[in-house]
Amino acid sequence: MADWLKNNKKRTKGERQTDGLATFSYLCILNSQDVKIIEVLRALERFAPLPLQESFDNAGLQTGLTETEVSGALLCLDVTEAVVAEAVATGCNLIVSHHPLIFHPLRHISGGNDVQRAVMMAIKNDIAVVSMHTNMDNARGGVNFKIADKMGLEKCVFFGERKCATAIDGTEVQGGNGVIGSLAKPMAADDFIKMLKSQFDVECVQANQLLRRKIERVAVCGGAGSFLLGDAIKAGADAFVTGEMHYHEYFGHEQEIQIAVIGHFQSEQYTNEIFREIIEKECPGVKTLLTKTCTNPILYL
């Protein structure tokens, strides 16, 4: 066991520590002692009801007991062992992720792979893991709206398949699996690509032939969104921005639509900001921490 983990286990409630992360953990304990994990989960579900998720998905509670008080929430895209270690080190007993920790059913949990080890580590350290995945993709104000916001798109609406779900408080919530909006000022295609590289910290955008007309209407789908390319064209988009697409899907759309693929991680990296906004608004006093662990498994060499 690492030294910091041993030290963390020795900490008692309210004990002041000298390092920065521990001070954060101390403050978490002081400020969020009345809020239970279930209340944070409910707040997230009110924003992005679980029935909005796709049928293949496993959003919702992944591990842990929800009646426990929150000592702090670590917000991230993926739950890896390093992220669980970060939660332990910062005194957070709740991790809120976009991608589910448990996506494929587990037949046993014996540390045989990275997912099993992360599950074991979370349970051993009394950390609850909650994932808000395609329900957050499909929600109003969710992942795709956040991406659109980072691009400065205005008048954003859903395109593609519309969703409707009943939230836990009984209200009907509308959703959809893509978002389309307009740039405040039409842009040349090369400037648009440059803007994406800078806004999403992208090393290399994968694009089809540069569009010779200006780009104004932009369709967005974070992650693996190529299934929405046809809908984006039908919706009148000049550009389609997503996280990943297959080689053959780029063919045949020259001068029809500007395809811009910015990377799965890069497209969804700001999802933790949505979690923070929801928790700060709905559960004031609960301290939130955006993960410092980069979980993008892809290197650009």
Ligand SMILES: [Zn+2]
């Ligand atoms: Zn994703």
